[in-house]
Amino acid sequence: MYxxxxxxxxxxxxxxxxxxxxxxAIGTRVKxxxxxxxxxxxxxxxxxxxALHNLKPILEVYPEILDSEVLQLIRFCSQYYHYPIGQxxxxxxxxxxxxxEIINYKFKQPRNVIVGENIVNVVILNKEQQYIVNxxxxxxxxxxxxxxxxxxxxxxxxxxxxxxxxxxxxxxxALVMVxxxxxxxxxxxxxxxxxxxxxxKIMTSQVTNRERLKAYVEAEAGEANIIIGTRxxxxxxxxxxxxxxxxxxxxxxxxxxxNLRYHARxxxxxxxxIANCPLVLGSATPSIETLxxxxxxKYHYYKLSNRANTNAVLPTIKIVDTNIYSDKAxxxxxxxxxLNECLxxxxxxxxxxxxxxxxxxxxxxxxxxxxxxxxxxxxMVYHSVTRDLKCHHCGVSNDIPKxxxxxxxxxxxxxxxxxxxxxxxxxxxxxxxxxxxxDQDTLVSKKSWIELYKKINNHEIDILxxxxxxxxxxxxxxxxxxxxxxxxxxxxxxxxxxxxxxYAQLTQVSGRAGRSxxxxxxLLQTSNPNHPIYHYLFNNDFNGFxxxxxxxxxxxxxxxxxYYAMLRVSGKSMNKVMDCLYQVAAIHVNDKDIVVYPPxxxxxxxxxxxxRGQLLITSIxxxxxxxxxxxxxxxxxxxxxxxxxxxLIDVDPFEL
Ligand code: ADP
Ligand code: ZN
Ligand code: ZN
Numbered sequence: 001m002y003x004x005x006x007x008x009x010x011x012x013x014x015x016x017x018x019x020x021x022x023x024x025a026i027g028t029r030v031k032x033x034x035x036x037x038x039x040x041x042x043x044x045x046x047x048x049x050x051a052l053h054n055l056k057p058i059l060e061v062y063p064e065i066l067d068s069e070v071l072q073l074i075r076f077c078s079q080y081y082h083y084p085i086g087q088x089x090x091x092x093x094x095x096x097x098x099x100x101e102i103i104n105y106k107f108k109q110p111r112n113v114i115v116g117e118n119i120v121n122v123v124i125l126n127k128e129q130q131y132i133v134n135x136x137x138x139x140x141x142x143x144x145x146x147x148x149x150x151x152x153x154x155x156x157x158x159x160x161x162x163x164x165x166x167x168x169x170x171x172x173x174a175l176v177m178v179x180x181x182x183x184x185x186x187x188x189x190x191x192x193x194x195x196x197x198x199x200x201k202i203m204t205s206q207v208t209n210r211e212r213l214k215a216y217v218e219a220e221a222g223e224a225n226i227i228i229g230t231r232x233x234x235x236x237x238x239x240x241x242x243x244x245x246x247x248x249x250x251x252x253x254x255x256x257x258x259n260l261r262y263h264a265r266x267x268x269x270x271x272x273x274i275a276n277c278p279l280v281l282g283s284a285t286p287s288i289e290t291l292x293x294x295x296x297x298k299y300h301y302y303k304l305s306n307r308a309n310t311n312a313v314l315p316t317i318k319i320v321d322t323n324i325y326s327d328k329a330x331x332x333x334x335x336x337x338x339l340n341e342c343l344x345x346x347x348x349x350x351x352x353x354x355x356x357x358x359x360x361x362x363x364x365x366x367x368x369x370x371x372x373x374x375x376x377x378x379x380m381v382y383h384s385v386t387r388d389l390k391c392h393h394c395g396v397s398n399d400i401p402k403x404x405x406x407x408x409x410x411x412x413x414x415x416x417x418x419x420x421x422x423x424x425x426x427x428x429x430x431x432x433x434x435x436x437x438x439d440q441d442t443l444v445s446k447k448s449w450i451e452l453y454k455k456i457n458n459h460e461i462d463i464l465x466x467x468x469x470x471x472x473x474x475x476x477x478x479x480x481x482x483x484x485x486x487x488x489x490x491x492x493x494x495x496x497x498x499x500x501x502x503y504a505q506l507t508q509v510s511g512r513a514g515r516s517x518x519x520x521x522x523l524l525q526t527s528n529p530n531h532p533i534y535h536y537l538f539n540n541d542f543n544g545f546x547x548x549x550x551x552x553x554x555x556x557x558x559x560x561x562x563y564y565a566m567l568r569v570s571g572k573s574m575n576k577v578m579d580c581l582y583q584v585a586a587i588h589v590n591d592k593d594i595v596v597y598p599p600x601x602x603x604x605x606x607x608x609x610x611x612r613g614q615l616l617i618t619s620i621x622x623x624x625x626x627x628x629x630x631x632x633x634x635x636x637x638x639x640x641x642x643x644x645x646x647x648l649i650d651v652d653p654f655e656l
Contacts (some may be wrong), residue, residue, distance in 0.1 A: 003049050004058060006041035007086040008034050009098065013633070015044055015085065019055040023048070027066030031059040031100050040100055042066060042089050064097060067220060067237030072274050073267060074235070082629050082649040083260045091260045092235035094216050095209040105217050122194070123158050123308075132302045133162045136278050140170055140242055143273045147249075147294050148282040150304030152511025153312060156282045157187070159304070160245045161194045163280065168198065168225055172242025172277075176228045177264060179251035180204060182472050183228065185449050191228065203229030203236060231256060231264035234271060241275040244268050248472065250287035250504055252654060261650045265290075284511060285504040288497075288553070291546055292560040307515075315482070315513040315520030317538045321529045330422055335483050335523055336429055342481045343433050343462050347518065349481035350464045351426070352471065352509045353419055354490060354502075360418040362389060364404035365411040371401065377606040382414040384421075394608045419465050422485070426463060438466040471509040482513045482522045491531060494603065495656050496558050499533050503545055506537055559652075563622045565629055566653040567615040571645030574601070574611040580642040581615045587635055593621050594628050603656075616656075 002023045005015035018032050018041075028043040033056050066074075070092065078088040096103050125133060136146060150156045164174040178187070183204060191200055201215035201224040215236070218224035222239030229236070231254050246254070246265050254264040265281065272279035281290055281299070294301055307313060325332035331351075342349045360382040363370045371380045373391035380389035380398065390397045403410055414421075423437045438452065455461050456476055464470065464479075490502030506524065514520020526534060536545035554561050567584060569577045581599030589596060595618045602612035617632075619625035629649055636647060 001048075001050055002046050003053065003055065004030075004043050005045035005047075006030060006032055006058075007044050007089045008032070008039055008041045009086050009090040010034070011084050011087060013084050013637070016041070017053075017055055018058050019053070020046075020058045024058075024061060025065050027068065027071050029062040029064040029066075029097060031062070032056065033059065038100055040098055041086070044071075044085070044089075060100075062102065064103065066093070069241070069271070069274055070235055070237045073271055076270055077260065077262055077267065080626075081260060081262055081651050082626075082633060088260055094213045096213050103213070105213065123155075125158060125162060126155065126308060128304050128306070129155050129159050129162070129308070132159055132304070133166070135300075135302070136163055136280065137166045139278050140167065140172070141276055142278075143276055144278040144300065145269060145272060145298065146278070146280055146300035146302055147286055147290055148280050148302045148304070149286055150282065150284060151307065151314060152284045152507065153307045153309065153515050154284075154304035155308030156247070156284075156304060157190065158308065160247065160280065160282065161191070163243060163245070163278075164195075164226060167243040168195075170242055172240045173219065173222065173224065173238045174226050174243040174245070175233060175236060175238070175241060176226065176245045176247065177233055177254070177268065178228065178230065178247045179253040179472070180206070180230045181253065181469060182248060182251075183230065184474065186453070186475060188228070191226065195226065198225045199223060200226045200228060203227055203233040205230060205232065231262075234262075234264045234267045238275070241271075242277050244272050244275070244277060244279045246279070246281050248283055249281035249290055250283045250285055252501070255652075255654050257655060261648070261653070263652060266652070285507045285542060288500055288546065288549055289560050292550065309516060311517045312515050313519060314540060315510055315522045317510065317540070318521060318523045319529050319534050319538060320523055320525050322525050322527045330485060331425060331429070331483075332525055335485075335525060338481055338521070338523060339426075339430060339433070339463060339483065343430065345480075346459065347480040348456065348461065348464065348476055348478040349483065350466065350470065350476075350479055350509075350512060351422060351483045351485065353422060353465070353467055353485045354487050354505065360384075360414045360421060362400055362412055362414050364407060364409055365413060366409040367404060367407040369404050369406040371398075371412075375606070375609040377604055382418070384414070384418075384424075393604065419467060423465050426465070430463070433462040434460060435463045435465065436461045438464060438470055468505070470512070471505060474512060475515055476512065477516045478518075479512055480514055480518045480520050482509055482520065484509060484522065484524050487524060488526050488528050491528065491533070496553070496556075497654070500549060503533060503537065503542070507542070510537075557620070562618045562620050563625045564651075564653055565617045565625055566650040566656075567617065567632065567647060568602070568612065568650055569614070569642070569645050569647045570607075570610040570612045572609075572611065573644065574605075574613070576642070576645050577611050577613040580636075580640065580645050580647065581613050583640045583642070584632055584636065585615055587632060589628070591624060591628075593624050594619050 002020050004018050004020050006018055008016055023046045024043045030041050031038055032041050074088050074092050078085040090098050167174045203215045219227050220237040227233055227236050246268050249265050256262050293299055320332050320334045325334050339349055361370050361379045362382050373380055376391055376393045378393055381392055383390055388397050388399055419437050423435055426435050490498055510522040513522055569580050571577050578599055585596055585599055597616040599613055599615045602614050
């Protein structure tokens with residue numbers, strides 16, 4: 001008899017033992033009894049043992065076996081993020097794998113892939129691009145990580161596609177990871193045009209479970225040649241993975257902020273190492289972590305310093321001080337004039353509103369009360385189309401209250417600068433302009449993107465108004481003016497990374513301007529024009545900006561010079577949450593390299609009806625930090641055993 005050790009979807013840091021007459025391959029999907037249920041598990045170990053153990057038997061053996069490379073990644077992930085192994089496996093596989101049913105999946109007739117055929121839109125690479133492609137292509141079949149730093153529009157995507165082409169010629173597969181918001185129909189179309197006879201599959205949280213399964217299975221069988229996906233695609237099995245690309249590697253969406261709190265870019269480095277393949281981390285504003293790794297000699301470095309379209313140059317940055325040019329309504333007179341000028345020239349402009357931590361709220365004009373969500377400690381956001389209030393955290397919507405709950409006044413109104421408010425203002429100030437507003441509320445489907453592009457190409461729009469959703473990835477040829485509003489919010493934050501985020505975001509959105517023959521202009525409206533970040537943006541001096549940040553981080557001993565982990569506790573009662581945190585904080589630390597900060601309520605203290613608290617632990621030594629987390633976990637499970645709260649560890653946290 002054999003004892004099989006099986007990973008099951010439960011929040012426990014161990015495997016469970018079952019009996020079976022034979023051994024099974026590591027990674028085999030099985031059905032077992034657990035508690036009173038029949039559940040799916042994955043065999044992660046076995047030993048031969050003829051002694052009688054009262055173990056339950058394996059109920060069913062399914063044909064699926066997890067790919068060994070993916071398994072290695074899962075084990076690493078479970079260890080590094082201190083997340084239960086069974087739950088890690090379940091996060092990594094498609095939903096069908098988690099169900100106690102036979103997976104019916106039939107391949108279509110495999111296609112004949114002829115890479116070189118039918119390519120219509122091949123761009124002739126410029127010298128810089130060709131140099132990069134040639135260099136990286138010499139390192140297929142070895143671990144070769146590089147940072148590709150290229151300003152917006154410098155032709156990074158063309159470099160990716162040429163590298164993928166070479167990878168396919170080697171009969172290998174490519175994984176392209178992009179932020180969710182960047183996977184636009186336009187990008188997909190570029191790939192399809194470039195590789196018309198190649199099997200390209202999409203893997204995002206947006207695709208159906210069936211489609212995800214299909215992409216997963218086809219990649220595993222070597223049928224899918226290119227997988228384009230968001231962070232979860234890092235867990236895709238490949239028959240012969242030859243190249244990994246992480247586009248916009250600095251993007252926050254690569255970090256998952258619930259359950260398994262992994263960072264897909266960091267996992268991509270591990271994956272490329274075990275797959276023995278080149279990895280390209282591309283960005284116009286690489287993350288501080290990646291730049292630091294490069295400085296440490298961990299990555300190769302390639303740079304694209306000019307816009308690929310030789311007529312297109314980087315836009316001119318202008319800064320307008322809102323203290324001088326009053327902007328009571330949100331737009332300065334300077335901005336309005338420039339919009340008007342653009343309108344006269346029949347050019348497209350974009351008004352970008354940074355909504356990070358900023359949205360219209362409803363408040364009482366008599367006592368200052370602001371309407372907050374009953375489940376979460378955040379302000380409700382006013383939506384003028386539906387004329388109601390929505391919580392952007394839990395999704396609850398409510399009518400606007402008739403009376404102030406605090407002072408009974410009826411004098412309630414919406415304040416703040418939202419896209420809708422700017423739309424109303426522009427329609428009043430520039431009545432001839434055809435204004436088109438886009439944000440998550442108005443634009444969700446692929447069809448509406450296609451319609452938007454059509455409208456823009458037919459010159460049916462003069463001014464676009466939008467948020468983050470418009471900042472990235474889009475290529476509107478006639479766009480010459482970008483006006484950025486409410487950007488200062490990004491400066492006043494508790495988060496030490498906030499100016500880095502703001503720099504990346506403004507660079508991204510500025511990069512939309514002047515992508516073809518007409519030179520672009522970007523106007524930044526700020527009440528803080530002397531802030532150093534605007535100086536660096538104005539001079540397009542990303543290196544200077546990064547050096548300043550790294551110097552500050554060094555002095556303050558912040559990441560990447562130290563390592564962070566956050567213990568997050570939540571529950572119905574704040575007392576119980578804090579009590580748990582204080583017990584952990586009291587665990588004796590016998591090492592000056594470990595710093596445990598005092599417990600604190602989370603920034604959003606109440607979320608979806610749960611109170612939340614956190615404990616920050618830092619160390620200059622990564623291994624020591626991990627050993628200390630092990631100790632905390634042990635104490636939580638076996639000594640503290642907190643009641644009515646749940647806890648988790650967030651390694652390399654981004655939410656502080
Ligand atoms: P990035 O990914 O760096 O933003 P893209 O690859 O999207 O840049 O390129 C920006 C624009 O320049 C695109 O319209 C692209 O087709 C064009 N382009 C890229 N490389 C070249 C090239 N070598 N010659 C001509 N046009 C190019
Ligand atoms: Zn009031
Ligand atoms: Zn809420």
